[in-house]
């Protein structure tokens with residue numbers, strides 16, 4: 081297998097990595113960088129548990145090759161919080177009871193963050209559209225949607 085040198089910024093840290101040509105971004109994050117907050121639900125682009133921001137856009141990291149990320153900026157769920165403080169969208173989704181088993185939560189948070197970055201005052205329909213690719217078996221989505229709305233209301237604080 082051919083390997084490639086890549087430079088990628090992950091959660092603000094520049095990483096210089098040697099990656100196999102067939103390594104996915106999800107595998108690079110979880111296994112090379114030990115960022116296991118990004119979940120592997122299906123490895124097939126179906127569940128959204130592996131969602132990260134790639135240059136500001138949400139992507140299923142199981143469907144992106146690591147080598148394609150050379151020069152890119154990646155944000156994972158680990159990058160949402162800082163200094164032992166939760167990001168407002170994390171707090172809001174917890175407050176609204178939008179976390180049960182938590183397996184979908186990292187992907188939901190990233191999709192929600194991407195939505196609020198481009199639309200700080202989303203309607204319910206906007207939120208549903210933003211998280212349409214994030215499957216949750218536990219919550220029924222209502223509480224997740226309420227959490228994103230609550231985070232939007234608090235947008236005087238940057239998300």
Ligand code: FES
Nearest residue numbers: 121122123128142
């Ligand atoms: S693990 Fe990537 S979409 Fe399910």
Ligand code: FES
Nearest residue numbers: 181184216217218
């Ligand atoms: S909280 Fe369990 S899958 Fe969403």
